[in-house]
Amino acid sequence: MSGSTLGLRGGTARPSPRAAGAPVDPQIDRIVRTPEFKQLVAERTRFGLILTILMLVVYFGFIGLIAFDKSLLAVKVGGGTASLGLFMGVFVILFAFVLTGIYVARANTRFDALSDALKRSVGR
């Protein structure tokens, strides 16, 4: 869902926006052309998109069960009092937290390294 995919669609759907004659900062143009920038954007966009979809699927799956299959959520776990729905609810909360953790871990290592490499290559 990040800029590159949507942005590209916007760019190819109509004649190049640069034809409008707006001045383009040569520095910006140079950054966009670097392989580091392309890689950073592609990787982060893909990663963010995958995690977003995972979160949507898990949460709306839970909501969907509440809406369409209440009896499944009422099933008892291990012969006790706690229901399957309860475990799922707590799972959704933990899942959201873990997902943000995975993103931050990846961003702190991989994306920051790519970003630093980019800054070095454009001389900043």
Place this chain on the structure above:
Amino acid sequence: MNRILLGLTLATITACAAYAAGPDLGAVTQSATNWPAIGMFLFFVLLTLGITYKAAKGTKSAADFYAAGGGISAGTNALAIAGDYMSAASFLGISGLVYTSGFDGLIYSTGFLVGWPIVLFLIAERLRNLGKFTFADVASFRLDQTAIRIISAVGTLVVVAFYLIAQMVGAGKLIQLLFGLPYLYAVVIVGVLMIVYVAFGGMKATTWVQVIKACLLLGGATFMAGAVLFKYGFNPETLFAASVQVHPKGDAIMAPGGLVSNPVEAISLGVGLMFGTAGLPHILMRFFTVSDAQAARKSVFYATGLIGYFYILTFIIGFGGIALLMSDPSYFKLGAAGTFDKLKDMIGGTNMVAVNLANAVGGPYFLGFISAVAFATILAVVAGLTLAGASAVSHDLYAQVIARGRTTEKHEVNLSKISAVVIGIVAIYLGYVFENQNVAFMVGLAFSVAASCNFPVLAMSILWRGTTTWGALAGGLVGLISAVGMVVLSKAVWVVTFGNAAAIFPYDNPALFSMPLAFVTIWAVSSLDQSRKAQRERAAFEAQFVRSETGIGAVGAHAH
């Protein structure tokens, strides 16, 4: 942090013991005047006023006022974000909902939480890289300043207004019950204190008030949940079994009940909660108070953990209420034959479950502590809302739209302070006017507007190259008007408030319809817009894109 908190609590309790021994006025309005609670609350007020005084001395520039100079650390910001989110409504409301319906409380808890990953993956870092003080700075980065600032500021003010009314009325009612003070006193106290925090201390004071409150609330809730679990041998299964035994609905509380009656409603509620989070102006503002995108990213991670932990605590507290309070008549208004309805007759209503449970597990002083924390919670949340509203007026409407950038920083900050005073007075007035109105739908409406106006404008301007000013303006307006319109035509307003026979819009939550409508409008109008201005705006996407993805050229909020 916990040790400080414990020390603080102990100090407050000892300080109040002497106070409580004083003369009992015996005046009973709604409830007897609760001196321990008032004493502890006064302690909180003095502490926060001290912080405000210190913050005021260090607040000189606009960056200091709006963004705390960009000097807030990721951990502190996470506590502040969590504090903004852990309102009295979620603490008392969700534990009350768990008390009456069991499982259904989890639907709200999960919905409120799952917006955070979305904020992190799509918004947080880009917002920090592009922005300065308000989210309108980001939305108007390459688009027309006047038009986008107006729609963003209107979206902000509408969200702030509904949220604020709900909080003010809640504060008045709560304080009537907890402290035994008249409704109007409570509303005025809240209004005046929030004006002082915001007008003098700006973002620094607002942040630290929120941080202290977050620690107190997390500490208090942890103790309560711990005490409940302790009584059941730290085995939740035993707690659940005991709850099912005494609850009138029996085993049904472990499964989804009547809260969500039909599938469309359930999904619409989920959409509103999830994406509303990504459009709340007072929360988005917090991303400008940290130094860079890395800190913004970490604050969301920590905040998600804190908020998730808090919701699990409210769930345990709700079940603790069932197990420990339901069979004790002293927490209920008794009928003629000494009978009571376990779900309806709780003293102070079911929103008081957490408060009554505090008494059950910790005695009267802990009850006072939790009451004071509940009041502090409202105060901290309204301060954050007021700052967001005041910033929209001064930074977006005045500086960019009316003065067209020809103003001084000092003048702008002064105007922001005046706005905070005006917003405070308006909030007191609205709190007074709405005393006997049904305001329960207003927080939901604030989330719906945030999801249908602020979030689409922000997301599309950052993420889609094709977005133009006309597209964003039209989409934002469509989202705003449809969200408000659908709520007005729904049961909560059309039937309950206006007294009509049947609702015109069949659902309580509009976001499933109003949010896609806003996105489609932005897309359609932008695509049709072939003006030279639109072409320039698309061409300017490249520079915005590089900065949003890399932070190259981003302003540090402290550098000016």
